[in-house]
Structures are given as structure tokens and as C-alpha cells.
Amino acid sequence: MNTPLWQPSERLKEDSLLQDFCKFINFKSSKNFKELWHWSITNPDEFWSKFWDYSQILGDKGSVIIKRDKTFNKSRFFPDSKLNYAENILKKRSNKIAINFLSEKGFEEFISWNELYEKVCKFSNYLKKIKLKKGDRVAAYVPNKIESIISFLACAKNGIIWSSCSPDFGVQGAVDRFKQIKPKLLITSDYYFYNGKKIDILDKVSEVQKQISSIQNIIAFNYNSKEKEVFKNLTHFEDTLKEDLDETFERFEFNHPIYILFSSGTTGKPKCITHGTGNVLIEHNKEFMLHCDIRDNEKLFYYTTTGWMMWNWLVGGLATGSSIFLFDGAPVYPKIDTLLEYCQNKNINLFGVSAKYIDHLKNEKYNSKNLDLSSIKIITSTGSPLAEESFKYVYENIKKEVHLASIAGGTDLVGCLVLGNLFSNVYKGEIQGQSLGIDVDVFTVEGKSTADGDKGELVVKQPFPSMPIKFWGDETGQKYYKAYFSRYENVWHHGDFIERTKNNGFIMRGRSDATLNPGGVRIGTSEIYQQVEDIDFITEGLVVGQDFKDDVRIILFVTTKKNQELDDEKISLIKTRIRKNCSPKHVPGIIIKTPEIPRTKSGKIVELAVKQIINGEKINNKEAIANPESLRFFENLPQLKM
Numbered sequence: 001m002n003t004p005l006w007q008p009s010e011r012l013k014e015d016s017l018l019q020d021f022c023k024f025i026n027f028k029s030s031k032n033f034k035e036l037w038h039w040s041i042t043n044p045d046e047f048w049s050k051f052w053d054y055s056q057i058l059g060d061k062g063s064v065i066i067k068r069d070k071t072f073n074k075s076r077f078f079p080d081s082k083l084n085y086a087e088n089i090l091k092k093r094s095n096k097i098a099i100n101f102l103s104e105k106g107f108e109e110f111i112s113w114n115e116l117y118e119k120v121c122k123f124s125n126y127l128k129k130i131k132l133k134k135g136d137r138v139a140a141y142v143p144n145k146i147e148s149i150i151s152f153l154a155c156a157k158n159g160i161i162w163s164s165c166s167p168d169f170g171v172q173g174a175v176d177r178f179k180q181i182k183p184k185l186l187i188t189s190d191y192y193f194y195n196g197k198k199i200d201i202l203d204k205v206s207e208v209q210k211q212i213s214s215i216q217n218i219i220a221f222n223y224n225s226k227e228k229e230v231f232k233n234l235t236h237f238e239d240t241l242k243e244d245l246d247e248t249f250e251r252f253e254f255n256h257p258i259y260i261l262f263s264s265g266t267t268g269k270p271k272c273i274t275h276g277t278g279n280v281l282i283e284h285n286k287e288f289m290l291h292c293d294i295r296d297n298e299k300l301f302y303y304t305t306t307g308w309m310m311w312n313w314l315v316g317g318l319a320t321g322s323s324i325f326l327f328d329g330a331p332v333y334p335k336i337d338t339l340l341e342y343c344q345n346k347n348i349n350l351f352g353v354s355a356k357y358i359d360h361l362k363n364e365k366y367n368s369k370n371l372d373l374s375s376i377k378i379i380t381s382t383g384s385p386l387a388e389e390s391f392k393y394v395y396e397n398i399k400k401e402v403h404l405a406s407i408a409g410g411t412d413l414v415g416c417l418v419l420g421n422l423f424s425n426v427y428k429g430e431i432q433g434q435s436l437g438i439d440v441d442v443f444t445v446e447g448k449s450t451a452d453g454d455k456g457e458l459v460v461k462q463p464f465p466s467m468p469i470k471f472w473g474d475e476t477g478q479k480y481y482k483a484y485f486s487r488y489e490n491v492w493h494h495g496d497f498i499e500r501t502k503n504n505g506f507i508m509r510g511r512s513d514a515t516l517n518p519g520g521v522r523i524g525t526s527e528i529y530q531q532v533e534d535i536d537f538i539t540e541g542l543v544v545g546q547d548f549k550d551d552v553r554i555i556l557f558v559t560t561k562k563n564q565e566l567d568d569e570k571i572s573l574i575k576t577r578i579r580k581n582c583s584p585k586h587v588p589g590i591i592i593k594t595p596e597i598p599r600t601k602s603g604k605i606v607e608l609a610v611k612q613i614i615n616g617e618k619i620n621n622k623e624a625i626a627n628p629e630s631l632r633f634f635e636n637l638p639q640l641k642m
Contacts (some may be wrong), residue, residue, distance in 0.1 A: 004402065004425035005395050016422040017289050020225045020524040021085045025050045032434050033423035034504045041439040041462065042502035046291055048077060048282065048437055048465065054193045055319075059083025059251055059278075066463070072490045073480065075463035078278055082251035085277045086124075086157035089318045096297075097323050102342055104329020105193050109225055111146050116153075118245060123154035130217055132184060134159030134252070137260070138567050139183035139215070141174055141205060142166055142306050143192040144328040147221040147237055149508035151187050152259075153386055156277070159252050163260040163272075166307035167192050167199070168601060170571055171207045173623040180272050181472050182214040189223050189403055190231070193204070195330040202231075254278030255469050261411045264600045264624050271479060272472035275414050283466035284316030290436055292350055292378055292405070296321030302352035302380070303331055303339055308602040309411045309485050310352065315338050322349075336366055340398075342375065347375035347390065354383035354603050355390065355406070362393040363539055363561070378403040380420070383603055385508035385526040389534040406431045408496065408508055412484070413466040417458065417494060418506045429530070430505035437466045442500045455499040455509055455524060460492035467492065497524045514607040516545045518552045521585050525607060528586055531578050537564050538574075542597050543588070544611040546640060555614065555640065556588035559597055566593040590639055596630040610634050614621060 013019055013031045022029035025046070027039060040047040045065040052061050062080035069075045092098070094113040101109045111119070130399055132138070138155050142164060143147040155162045165177055167189070178186075186209065191200050202220065207214050221237035222229055224459070230236070233525040255276040262270035300317040301324070304310040317324050325346055343351050358381055379394060379402055386406040394404050405420025408431060417440050422430040434440040439462040442450045450456040460467075463578045471479045487493035497509040509515075509524020516523040526542045532541040545552040556574070560566060571591050579587050598606040601624070609619050613634045622628040 002427055004427055005391055006402070006426040008403070008422045010423075012466070013422055016293050017295060018289070018293065018422050021051070021054055021290055024054050031423045033421050037434050037436055040436045044437060044462065051286055051290075052282060053076070055282070055289060057083060057278075057281065057285070058088050066472070068463070070490075072463055072485065072492065073467055076255060077463075077465045078254040081254045083254065083278055083281070084157065084251045085119060085281055087249040087251075088281055089153055089156075089343045090120060091319075091510070092296075092321050093117065096517070098318065099149060099324055099326065100346065101144075101146050101326045101328070103193060103223075104196075104327070104333050104338070107224060107226075109146060116150065119241055120153045121156060121245040121247055122158045122241045122243045123150055125243040126240040127154055127158055127160060127185075128246065129243065130185070132158070132160055134250075135161065135257070136185075137161045137163060137181045137183040138185045138187065139178040139181070139212075140164035140207065140306065141178075141201065142187060143167055143189055143223060144304065144306055144311065144326050145189065145221070146225070146326070147189070148187075149308055151219075152315065156258055157249060159250060159256060161257045161260060161274075163262075164306040164500040165262065166305035166601065167201045167204070168194065168626065169307060169410060170623060171204050171211075174204070174208050175211045176623055177270050177272075178208070179212050180269070181260055183212070184214060184216050186212075186215045186218045187237075188218065188220050190220060190229060191223050193223075193329050195333050198465045214336045237391075252277055257469060259312060260472050261312070261414060263411060264489070264602075264604070270624065271483065272468050272474075273411055273468045274472050275466070276428075276469045279465045279467075279469070280312070280316060280414055281319065284313060285319055285497045286436060287313075287415055287419065288317050288320050288322075291416070291421050292380065293403075293422055294322055294350060298322040299346060299350040299375075300350045300352075301325035301327070301343060301346070301348045302350075302457040303327055303354070304352075305601070307589060309414045311326065312414050314352075332360065336364060337360065337368065337371065340368055340371055343376055344371045344373060348373055350378050350380065351376050352382070354382045355386040355394060356384060356603050358386060358390045358394060359533060359540075360462070361398075362390055363533075367397045368399070373399050376402055378405060378420070380407050384605065385510070385529075386429070387526070387530040387533060389530070391426070391428040406508075408506075408516075409435070410494075411556040412468060412494070413464075415466050416598050417460065417611075418498075424505070425503065426504050427505060428537070429507055430501050430503060431508065432505055442498055442506075443488065443491070447491070450500055451502050452502045455522065457487065457512060458494040458496040458498040459488060460494065497522070511607070514611070516543070516552060516554055518545070518554055518585055523554075523586055527582055528554075528578060528588070531581050532556065532558065532574060535574060535577065537561055537570060540597050540605075541609060542594070542605055542607060544607055544614060547615050548589075554587070555590040556591045557594040557597070557610070557634075558591065559595070560593060566591065592637065592639055594630075594633050596627060596633070598625050598627055598630040600624060601626050614640055
């Protein structure tokens with residue numbers, strides 16, 4: 001058992017919401033998270049019922065907590081309950097700031113709780129005026145702004161189904177997503193900034209409208225609210241707020257669709273993952289309160305775009321009475337510590353970023369000694385596994401006394417399966433534990449639970465509230481079944497290769513579909529990344545398997561600092577390090593320098609597309625990739641033909 005990097009003090013444990021919840025349910029807590037989690041999955045009806053009460057959800061809970069079905073995903077939580085998501089988000093009345101926005105260009109905007117309530121009620125009235133009703137879809141092609149959240153909450157208030165993607169998606173990327181759900185209304189903005197460039201959105205919007213015949217209206221807002229530009233043939237967002245207040249909050253069934261999120265789309269048309277109103281509300285409440293220890297009047301900041309599920313997650317934080325903070329732009333523009341400076345200036349309590357952002361700071365040897373980050377009590381990291389060295393880097397260079405929580409789950413459940421908690425220690429490279437009330441396990445290929453230290457497939461063995469209610473347009477349910485239940489009978493297969501540790505923690509080893517099998521031995525790509533990305537001259541790596549001589553040959557692509565050449569000495573160093581710290585099976589057969597690593601819009605490395613290219617397969621959807629031109633490098637590489 002390795003030494004913990006951080007241990008919550010007894011006082012921190014005692015004062016935590018996790019301990020408060022234990023008292024609320026009369027659980028004789030020894031502050032042992034594993035015991036509490038085990039109780040929560042053994043008594044799911046009681047856990048979810050008590051947590052509804054504890055988090056003070058507004059609505060009628062109903063008398064049935066779980067209506068079980070022999071088919072996993074047909075089980076229903078709170079089947080006779082009624083609630084309104086927006087009513088729960090907007091229950092706080094105050095002139096304090098509810099949402100603060102900062103652009104990379106430096107200008108800020110904010111809105112109070114009272115103003116947010118008022119604008120949502122006015123915009124929801126406008127939606128009724130243009131005859132949008134419960135179950136209709138609204139598409140939003142928007143930057144991460146306050147207006148985007150007002151629009152979403154107004155839709156939720158009326159039972160209208162929301163779907164958003166960020167404006168960095170090209171026309172085809174937006175059409176591939178939105179056309180499938182036939183939206184009646186499109187919401188957008190005039191422009192946005194990224195990395196110092198002003199990028200127009202309206203030109204793309206006219207193209208999107210041409211290709212999606214269901215769109216009847218378009219509403220646009222100014223990126224900078226001080227600019228009052230007139231939009232030709234579009235409704236101005238400000239004009240929709242001239243309506244009277246509509247303060248009615250119709251309550252809908254727990255499973256009524258609230259939003260449609262999209263899979264990355266790197267293996268075909270993006271799947272339209274449809275989530276339920278109560279499902280996301282209760283799951284986000286649980287994650288913020290019991291796992292992140294977030295409470296009324298705190299400040300939450302997650303760096304995200306509207307096309308990543310972390311945007312939906314961040315908005316959910318408002319239900320705790322916390323304020324949320326938005327940043328729109330490049331994370332290291334105009335300087336490397338722009339996001340951390342925002343945390344300092346606004347006294348942020350929860351700071352969330354991608355693992356790749358932390359890796360970038362580490363590679364640049366950044367130290368935050370000139371900033372006051374005393375307000376930050378938890379840093380959450382997701383998007384890809386956080387390497388051991390990056391854990392150490394945070395404690396040595398960002399903040400020593402902080403709860404560092406690596407979290408993992410995804411768009412499929414718009415939440416987490418494994419994440420942090422304040423009863424457990426933080427160990428390098430490890431996620432602390434399972435999500436309460438979710439029966440998470442690690443399976444062998446044969447469907448047996450693995451032992452500590454063994455790797456396997458991340459699964460969930462019992463139904464849970466935040467599983468998607470359906471895939472939009474998947475009338476037979478075949479796509480849904482194929483996505484989660486084709487591997488193990490009536491057990492949710494999440495598609496991650498994962499290792500259980502002796503600390504009751506977990507180490508993510510990569511996606512199952514990117515797992516390497518040289519000589520029949522399963523290897524997670526993150527094991528190799530962990531070694532490679534800590535080498536001084538390397539900025540990033542990408543590992544794939546090449547079908548070669550009836551086996552799999554491991555190919556490692558790397559980018560280098562200051563574009564250094566990759567000579568024989570450097571290649572030997574990389575191989576020696578991997579052989580020593582992993583195993584001979586992990587050592588790449590070939591190492592190649594590449595100018596750029598392809599990635600999705602949310603920053604994840606696109607291993608599968610590169611694997612398809614080097615194995616001569618067709619890539620279905622380049623629109624899902626943020627930098628598709630980078631793929632050209634991997635075509636017909638002479639090194640791979642030997």
C-alpha cells in the first residue's frame with residue numbers, strides 16, 4: 001500500500017456533508033466509505049429515498065422508489081413522482097451572484113439569483129408564445145455564456161428538451177447532431193473568441209438552418225452584452241425578455257426527457273443520449289453534496305464548453321445553492337495561469353478541469369506560488385486518466401492541502417461511476433471510490449469480479465437513476481442494448497478498462513476499444529502514457545495497436561517539446577523506461593514523432609481513428625474531431641510497412 005498524498009483530517013470528515021448524511025440515515029458511521037457504499041447498493045430503495053429527502057428536492061416523491069423490471073434498463077426510479085428541474089435550480093432567492101461569466105478577452109458579466117429567476121420565467125413565456133410545448137426539441141449552438149443557461153432552464157421549466165453543442169463544431173458536426181432530433185428552435189450567438197481570435201457563428205448558422213428543415217425560429221444573443229447588434233431575420237434574445245413573468249412550474253414525471261447529449265461520433269453518427277429530469281437532478285445533487293462536499297453559498301468553476309457533459313454537470317451545481325462560474329475561451333490564453341487566476345480572484349471552492357490541462361501545466365513546469373488559491377478545497381479532474389506524476393505535481397506545485405478528485409463516468413450517465421469522497425485518502429494515480437448507490441464492479445472477460453490489483457471491464461450490476469432513458473430515434477432499443485448490454489447479460493458494460501486497488505480505489509487504464517493485446521495480453525493505453533508523458537522532451541503521446549503478422553504490434557506516436565528530433569538515444573530511453581516500469585510486453589514495437597495528436601472537441605485523444613487509419617480501415621466521422629487535418633500524417637507511414 002503506497003503512502004497517501006493527502007489525508008482528510010478527522011475534523012474535515014466530521015464536518016463533511018457525507019458524515020451529516022450518515023447521521024441523517026442513522027448509519028453508524030466509522031467514516032469508512034467502503035462500508036457506506038456497500039450499504040447504499042444493498043439498500044438502494046432506502047438510499048435513494050433518503051437522499052431525495054436529504055437534498056430537499058422540490059416535488060412529490062411518490063410512494064414507489066424503484067419499480068424493478070427483469071430487463072436492466074427498463075427498471076424505473078420514482079415512477080410516480082412529479083418534479084420540475086428548473087424549480088429546483090431556481091429555488092434560491094437572493095441578490096447575490098448566481099452565475100459569473102469571464103471571456104478570454106477579459107470582460108465579465110454576472111447575474112443574480114433574482115435576475116436569473118426573472119429572466120428564465122420571461123423566456124419560458126416567450127417559448128409558449130411561439131407555441132413550443134412539452135416534448136419539443138430546442139437546439140443550441142452556443143458559447144459558454146449566461147444566456148445559454150437561461151435558455152436551457154426555460155426549456156426545462158416548460159418540459160421542452162434541450163440539446164447543445166459548442167460553436168467550435170463545424171456546420172456538418174452540428175447538423176449530424178441536431179438533424180437527428182428535429183428541433184423547432186435554434187438558439188445561437190453572433191461570435192465567440194478562442195485563443196485570441198474572434199470567430200463568427202452566424203455564417204455557420206445559416207448553413208445549419210438550410211440543412212435542418214424542422215427549424216422554425218432562430219434566437220441570437222450578443223456575445224458581449226454591451227454590444228446591441230441588430231440581427232437580420234433573427235429574433236434578438238433581449239426581445240424575448242420583454243414578456244410577462246410566467247411563474248408556473250408544471251411538474252413532470254421523473255423520467256421526462258430534459259436534454260439530449262451526443263456521443264463523440266468518432267465511430268459513426270453521434271448517438272443521441274437522452275437523459276431524464278429527475279435522473280440528472282438527484283445524481284448531480286448526490287455528486288456535489290456527498291462526493292464533493294458542496295453546500296449553499298459556495299463557488300463552483302468547471303472549465304468546459306456547452307458541447308461537453310461537464311457543462312450540464314456544472315449547471316446542476318446551482319441546485320445546491322452554490323454560484324457557478326463560466327469561462328469561455330482557450331484555457332491558457334492570454335497566459336498559462338488564466339484559469340487559476342480566475343480561481344484566485346473569485347475565491348473558487350471547486351475547480352474542475354481536464355486531466356490534459358493539468359498535464360500541460362506539469363509539462364511547462366508551472367508553479368502557482370504567486371497566486372492565493374486558499375479558497376479551493378477540491379480540484380476535480382476528468383476527460384482522461386490523471387497520471388501518477390500529475391497527482392504529485394498538483395500537490396507539489398498547485399496546492400498542498402486540497403482534495404484532488406479524479407472522476408470518471410461520462411456522457412452516457414452525465415455523471416460519475418467512480419469519484420472522490422472525504423472519508424478516503426488520496427493516493428497517486430487512483431480514483432478514491434465508487435459512486436454511492438451505484439453497484440460498480442470490475443469484471444473479467446468471463447463476467448467474474450476481479451481481485452484487488454487485477455484489471456478488467458468497468459460494469460454496473462444493478463439499475464441506477466442516471467442511466468439514459470433512451471437513445472433518441474432508437475425505436476427498437478437495439479442501439480441502446482448494443483451500447484451497454486451486448487458484452488454481459490443484464491449488466492451495464494461501460495467500455496472502460498480499469499484496475500481495482502488495495503485502497504478500495506480505481507485506476508483507469510483506458511477505453512476497452514483501445515486496449516492493446518500483444519501476445520494475447522490485455523494492456524491499457526494509460527499505463528504507457530503514464531511513463532511516456534513524464535519524460536522531459538515529450539509533450540504528449542498516442543498509443544495504438546497495429547495488426548501485424550497475426551499479432552498486435554504496439555505503435556507509439558509522440559509530440560516533442562520545441563519540436564526536438566526523436567533520435568535513437570531518445571527512442572532507447574523511452575523503451576527502457578516503459579520496460580522497467582511496466583513490462584516487456586508494454587514496449588512499443590515502433591516509436592514515431594508526429595506534429596500533432598488528434599483529439600475530440602472535449603480534448604480527448606482519438607486513439608480509435610488513428611488505429612483505423614494505420615490498419616487500413618475507414619473513418620466514419622471526421623467532423624467529430626477537433627483537428628481532423630492532423631489525421632493525414634498517419635496515412636501510409638512507411639515505418640509501419642516493415
